[in-house]
Amino acid sequence: MYLIKRLFALLLILTLLLAIFFAGRSFLVWLDSAEPVDARSNTETRSNVQWLSSEKPLRFTFSNQRTHSLRILSNAVFDQSVFLELPVNYAIKYVLYDDKGDVILDKTYHHASKLVNNSEEQQIKQIIENKQSLNVASGQSFYLPITHYPNAKSLDLTLIPEEKSLQGVVVRVHAKTPEQNIDPLNSWLKRPLERRRRATDYLTMGENTLTSSEISNAMAFWWQKIAPQGIPGIDFKSDILYETLPYNVTTYDFSMQQHDLGAYYTELGLCASIKLDVTDSLIFTVNSEQLLPSLTWYDKHQFKAPIPISVSPTDSKNSYKTELIDAGLVTICSEEPLLTNWRTASSTPILTSYAGSYLVNEFASVDFDIEPNSNLNIDVRALQSSQLNVVIYDERNLAIEDYTVTLKGEVSDFDRLITDTTQRQRVGMLNSYYLRTPDNAHHLKISAEKDVYVRLKSRLADFNYQRTISHQYLPEPINGFYDIAAWYEQRAANHYELTQLAHFTNIRTFTPPKEPDLVTTFYQSKELFAKLPLSNVALVLSPDRYFMPKLPPQVFNFGLYNKNNYSSYDDSEDNSLVYRLTNKSSKEVAVSELSVEALKQLQSQAKTIYQNWYGDRPWIKQRIYQLDKNTPLTLDFTKQQRPMSLVFKVFRANSSEPVELSLTQNADYKAGLTSEYSIAKQRFMLNQSALLDAFLIHPKNSQLTSYPSVTQTITNDIAELHSLTLQTTDTVWVSILEEYPLQEQKVRWWNHEN
Structure with a gap:
């Protein structure tokens, strides 16, 4: 009886264990086959393929x-x-x-x-x-x-x-x-924001500029x-x-070896460039073990000469890293075909620019709908000499203006076209023409006898244009001041037809370094006593471009005084010293008035001393005038007195905050195509310069903040210049220089007096 009970208990235990085993196995199978409830989360999208x-x-x-x-x-x-x-x-x-x-x-x-x-x-x-x-x-x-x-x-x-x-x-x-939409606008607004954004990404000005026809087409x-x-x-x-999902299409249908679209292609005569806003290092990979690109750094202000950049290999194959590079422009060149991929050591994005252009030739022309009284910017590129025809039509399709331009075929050293086979092709150098349309203009037609790439941008004459000017990098806008572009790109009226013919393409553009411009003109300080009676004399740091020839210094040119190394000054009565005892106090004294003891005492007490008779003298003594805030300063001009350009130098006392400066131009403009264009109304935000310095020659209040200068070029589209009006949002000190082809013989005494 005892054995029977033990066997029965053992049988019950085995049965229970088997039941638990099968239940656990079924649970694991169910758990393993479980699927998410949602087909899509914030980080995942599922699709049946x-x-x-x-x-x-x-x-x-x-x-x-x-x-x-x-x-x-x-x-x-x-x-x-x-x-x-x-x-x-x-x-x-x-x-x-x-x-x-x-x-x-x-x-x-x-x-x-x-x-x-x-x-x-x-x-x-x-x-x-x-x-x-x-x-x-x-x-x-x-x-x-x-x-x-x-x-x-x-x-x-x-x-x-x-x-x-x-x-x-x-x-x-x-x-x-x-x-089948009854109301396209309401249906459009009901679409997810992501879909609407994707549908309008190709537009320059974004979703808010969509017309009713574009919304209807999208729906x-x-x-x-x-x-x-x-x-x-x-x-x-x-x-x-x-x-x-953002599909990353990297190649196309091809018949030749494909190239990475993100890579920079260089060869003999075709370079690329990268702009650095801050000091950084570049890391790149090459597709050839035997060939490396030659890198050159350029100062965007041209105060320093170009410098070759050295590189060293990294631990990765065919990967190299540059030395630490100052902010500026880096050019990438090679004598043989070479593909390189680039990134910064700081992971700062390297932006690539494209210019959407239409190909016109004897088989296809491009048409644009334009606004009456609008201003047009026509960018053209041609590899061969060609005749470019520009015709303006009115609403009845009657030609009202007709222009012809002879293009000289010149190849670009930096820009290139990327074909459907991912090959790079050379394109013509960029040339710009400008046209002010009449009040009955309706549409524009551009044609050419040979291949010419055309890009059209437009603006109205009274459009607001503003930009920030700074010698150092500004990651964010200051005081809510945002840059507003001068031009807005236009899409052709026959865009679809040209696209079907493969006559629309994006040209990859790179910034070329500035060419040395050996100035043969002369700058003259403008006399403003009649308009701005309150003035003072300042010592301003004004370094020359690295390529400028050294001209004989004048008595108003100053440099640092070195008591251990200076030339004799006994032969001239114009020799003088400007010295600063503190940051808030500075004075000028004629050397002839100083005794030997007084000079020694000055050398021991002064924080900094400047002289005007030997060595490098980048400081200029010049008169500056006080311009009260929100007070217009109008400069009048005649046909006989028309400068090539005006340079506005701005300084501020007791503050280093940004300054807003407005320029308004009153002029008569030429009709027809011109190679230059002048914006009538401009607004600038000037930020304190880290490269320039200045101070007043004043015994009690000598502190000044320097700002980048603003140059207003008097372009060839101006038939007659009547006036320029300058206005600032804060009280500032200004100096205005006029550029002329010949040096004025008039002695400007205020550059010499104390």
Whole structure:
């Protein structure tokens, strides 16, 4: 009886253990198969995709009555051995059939894909299959215009692998179908902000400038995902990958070796450049072990001569790092074709500029709708000499103005065009022309006999233009002062037609270094006693450009006084010293009035002493005038007295805050095309200069804050200059210099008096 009870108890325990085992196993299986409730979170977007086969085509059917075009978006799937920098090639064979099954179109489209780097700017895409995470490349896409094939009813896609490292390709297909909207504006506002932003990113001025027609066009069509035949479970609702992920298309259909679009291409005669706002180092990789670029630093103010930059290898292959570089411009040149990728040691983004341009020639011209009485900026590039024709039409399409310009074909040393095959092509040097349109102007036509790239920007004469001027980098606007551009880019009226003809392209532009401009003109200080009675004399640091020839110094040129190294001054009565006992006190004294004992005492007591008879003398003694805040200063001109330019130097006492300066020009302007343009109304925010210095020669209050100077060029589009009006938001000291081709013989006594 005892044994029976023990066996029965053992049987119950075994039964209980088996029940617990099976229940736990079922729980683990259920937990392992669990899926997220939401198809998309803030950091993840899910999409159903289909694998392409190289043996059996994947077929999609669609309505040729409602489908305007098809978008085939593919992602390459790599194995674990693929590096980020190395592209992997594959092709997709696509075949269009009609409703009878006959072939309408049979072609192959080539792709080259790279893995997407996991950074803040790009999103990693992964495919989870059989509990394995597969590496997925950035999306590649091409379009099929179904409107060109009205009988097309189905599409077959077949993979053509071209490299062993390709594990596979996944695709999804969207159809562009008309949207039935009763009220496009309300429907547009109901769209997610992300979709609206994406639809308007190509506009220069953003979403708020959309016209009603542009909104209607944006709402006229919708992209619908279509399902392949024989594959169930396609989710049309939550599959929004096409609308949300930023696809990084790095290459196009190509017939030659592709180049990285983000790389800088250089060769003999074609350089690139990088602007540095602050002191930093550059890190770059090259595609050749035998070749390195030559780097040169340029001072943007041209106070220092260009300096070659040395580099040293890093731990990574074909990677190099520069020495610490001051703020300025770095040029990148090579004698052989070379591709380089760049980044800064501080991770500061390196911005790349593009200029959207239209190609005009004997087969295609470009048309623009323009505003009456608007001002136009026509940027042109030509590799060959060509005749450029500009015709202005009125509302009745009658020509009212016609201009012809002969372009001299000159190749650019920095800008380049990137073709659909990712090859770089040389483009012409940028030349700008300006045109002031009449009050009955309606549209503009630009044509040429040979290839010319054209870009049009416009403005109205009374548009506000303002910018910040600073000798040092300012990361954020100060006092709510934002730069406002002078020109606004215009899109052609026949933009779509030119795009279809591949006559619209983005030209990658780089900033070239400033060429040394050996000035053969003369600057003369303007006398302002009649308009600004309160004046004083200041000593101003005014260094020359590095390339300027050394002219014989004048008595108003001063340099630091060195008691141990100076030339004799006994032969001249003009020798004088300016000395500063403190930061708030400075005086000038004639050397002839100083005894030997007084000179020794001055040397021991003065903080700094300046002299005017030997050595390097970058300081200039000049008269400055006090301009009260919000008080206009008008300078009148005649036909006989027309300077080439005016330079406005601004100083401020007892404050280093920014100064707002406004310039208003009253002039008559020439009609027709001109090579220069003058903005009538300008506004500047001047910030304290870290490169310049100045102080008043005053015994009690000598402190001054220096600001960058403002140059107003009297351009060749001005027929007659009547006046210039200067106004500031704060009380300042000003000095105005006029530029003339010949030196004035008049003795300006106020530069010599104390």
